[in-house]
Amino acid sequence: MLTNFDSLYSLFDAFPDEQSCVDHLRSIRWRDGEFCPYCGGHKIYHFSDRKTHKCGECGERFSIKVGTIFENTKLPLRKWFAAIWMITNHPKGIASVTLAKDLKITQKSAWFMLHRLRHAARTPSFNAPLKGDVEADTTFVGGKEKNKHAKDRKGGKQGGAGKAVVLGIVERDGELRAEHVADHKAKTLQGKVRQNVAKGSAVLTDEDMAFVGLDKDFNHLAVNHSAGEYVRLGGFVHTNNIEGVWALLKRQIIGVHHWVSPKHLQRYVDEMTWRFNRRDMKPSPRMNDIFSCVEGRLRYRELIA
Secondary structure (H helix, E strand, O other), rough: OOEEEEEEEHHHHHHHHHHHHHHHHHHHHHOOOOOOOOOOOOOOEEOOOOOOEOOOOOEEEEOOOOOOOOOOOOOOOHHHHHHHHHHHOOOOOOOOOHHHHHHOHHHHHHHHHHHHHHHOOOOOOOOEOOOOOEEEEEEEOOOOOOHOOHHHHOOOOOOOOOOOOEEEEEEOOEEEHHHHHHOHHHHHHHHHHHHHEOOOOOEOOOOOOOOOOOOHOEEEEEEOHHOOOEEEEOOOEHHHHHHHHHHHHHHHHHHHHOOOOOOOOOHHHHHHHHHHOOOOOOOOHHHHHHHHEOOOOOOHHHHHH
């Protein structure tokens, strides 16, 4: 495992060649024992090149990258490791154009690389429910109506007109769940809250009418932002934590990427959520953590379908 790893410069010191990257990936992926990515067998033969292996049960030959986001990549793992350091340690991530320049690869390759890493960073749906004091809120992602071409305007004067809806649910001093949802209806939002929060928890929201009815399963308390109320009950009822999450997401999109399509919005939300949930980790454990969830290949044709 990496120690005292706090900069990109340290990364290249720790991994001076491709073999050191292969060895590190193997040590993390096989930390609980060797296995075949094709059949799951545990009888593994090793070759002198130290890069390939053969399964003694199904007979398939493979590298440690098979079955992961790195499968069939033409880029050296050292460049992948550099990209992982940047996406996990830059607070707002990194744009594909910038990454392409830094790694001396094409923008298309950088874009695909970052989406593979976002694929790895998605939050598992089987996580334990949030509990205790939980804040919930929505934000809208998309350009202002007045700045759009006339044919693209959806009409309406509300802030969410024609924009994508993202729901965030955060446990105070705990984990964040965030999702691009289909609409802003009560049935949709409350359904997601009930999926992610343990019954009986305190759910703190603003005055959004879509949350009215949560008191059937939770201790639902709200502040009325439109009336200038931002905190009450001695500072207990507020949505400051989830508002801080939205600040991170908006700065990531506006400041780094400038624009994201609704089609891929969830991937950017996953990236922000992954970093937020590891905000107290040091750089090396945070980087190693993404190696622990690289299972599952994302093909380019699936990404652009």
